[in-house]
Every structure is written in C-alpha cells, then in structure tokens.
Amino acid sequence: MGKRGYHHGNLREALVEACLKLIEAKGPTGFTLSEASREAGVTPAALYRHFEGRDDLIAEAARQGYEIFADLMEYAYSTGQPSSLAAFEATGRAYLAFAQKYPGHYIAMFESGVSINRTPELNAVATRAMGVLEKAAADLSQHIPEEKRPPPQMFSAHIWAMSHGVVELFARGAPGTQSPYPPDDLLETGIGVYLRGLGLVAPNS
Structure with a gap:
C-alpha cells in the first residue's frame, strides 16, 4: 500500500482507524504495530511519532x-x-x-x-x-x-x-x-x- 499524504492530525486518526479494524479482525492482542502502520499506509517510524506502543x-x-x-x-x-x-x-x-x-x-x-x-x-x-x-x-x-x-x-x-x-x-x-x-x-x-x-x-x- 502506498503512503498517503497525511497531515499530522489525519495520520493519528488513520492509525486509530487501522487499530479498530485490526481489533475487530484479530482481537486487541492479535496484531502488531507493524500491521497497524501498514494498514494505515505509513511506516512504523511514523506510528511511533504518535504512539509509544500498541x-x-x-x-x-x-x-x-x-x-x-x-x-x-x-x-x-x-x-x-x-x-x-x-x-x-x-x-x-x-x-x-x-x-x-x-x-x-x-x-x-x-x-x-x-x-x-x-x-x-x-x-x-x-x-x-x-x-x-x-x-x-x-x-x-x-x-x-x-x-x-x-x-x-x-x-x-x-x-x-x-x-x-x-x-x-x-x-x-x-x-x-x-x-x-x-x-x-x-x-x-x-x-x-x-x-x-x-x-x-x-x-x-
């Protein structure tokens, strides 16, 4: 998935939306931060700029x-x-x-x-x-x-x-x-x- 041109606030929200989709599909402990960042179309490094961990x-x-x-x-x-x-x-x-x-x-x-x-x-x-x-x-x-x-x-x-x-x-x-x-x-x-x-x-x- 290609990276999207997120503004700061939009990226944070996109990560939360990715988290919610993965929670529904795999449960709260069934996904990694790498999967969440991939679902949101960003790098794991970008995720860590907004959240300390899962x-x-x-x-x-x-x-x-x-x-x-x-x-x-x-x-x-x-x-x-x-x-x-x-x-x-x-x-x-x-x-x-x-x-x-x-x-x-x-x-x-x-x-x-x-x-x-x-x-x-x-x-x-x-x-x-x-x-x-x-x-x-x-x-x-x-x-x-x-x-x-x-x-x-x-x-x-x-x-x-x-x-x-x-x-x-x-x-x-x-x-x-x-x-x-x-x-x-x-x-x-x-x-x-x-x-x-x-x-x-x-x-x-």
Whole structure:
C-alpha cells in the first residue's frame, strides 16, 4: 500500500482507524504495530511519532469509544425524561446498541486489558459515560423506600453487568452461546425482572 499524504492530525486518526479494524479482525492482542502502520499506509517510524506502543494506540481507540458511548448514554437518558424508569431502561438499551454498532471501540474499552487509568483523558471520559447510568439509577431508586434502596453504584453496576453479559454471550457471536431470543429481548426482560424485584415495575407489566 502506498503512503498517503497525511497531515499530522489525519495520520493519528488513520492509525486509530487501522487499530479498530485490526481489533475487530484479530482481537486487541492479535496484531502488531507493524500491521497497524501498514494498514494505515505509513511506516512504523511514523506510528511511533504518535504512539509509544500498541497499548497507547488501543487506549486512544478506547478514549474515542468512550466519547461516543458517553454521548449515546446521555442522549438515551434525556430521551427517557421525565420518566426515570424510561430513562433508566433507555440507558441499558444504549449500551447494547453501542456494542453492536461500534465493536472495535467496545473491545478496546472493555476487553483489551488497557486500564481506564492509563491517561487522565481516558479516565475522565470513562467516568462521564458510566456516570450517566449511575445518575439514571439514582433517579429511579428514589421511588424505592429508603430502607430497601440499594446504593446507586450497586444498582447501576448490576445493570451494567447484565448488559455486558448479554453483549459478551449473545450479541457478539461467541461460539456455543446462541440464544433463541434476540439480545435486545434478553436484556429488556432481564432488566424487567430486576426492576420488579425492587418493586419498581408492577408484577404484571
């Protein structure tokens, strides 16, 4: 592949795009920096002018993913208002939608082993994204009697774990884990069971 006439910012973005394609095809540890530079049409030396190593490149892909993710979560939360229940359920669906539409970013964020504490920028945007789900849980938990109310962090962690499990097991084609039900239905009914257990949804709804 011939080298392209990149400007500084465009080259950095091209390297991230190459990283995302390789992550989707080979996983976060299945490619080398030489492959990433070749995919972007530049020399490895050019890559090292922008990223210290593969984890640095993946961390930038994860940061960009969290930016998209946070925006989607905030939009989902706002579209559910003024109903705290609708807002909460919308954030769960947004999680699944993100994983399906942006698989490379999702893997970089949650399956690469790169810590969200790797850079302050990555930590800040990851915190913003997950803070939306926590806020939705805090709003909804106000409808639970105080003595039965779980902490919002626990509440949101349960839904995050359920969403992540549905994605990992059924939405990304993992071998041997086919379900007779669509991932969206699995997540929606799972959240419904959880919310009924907290008394937030009527038993017959």
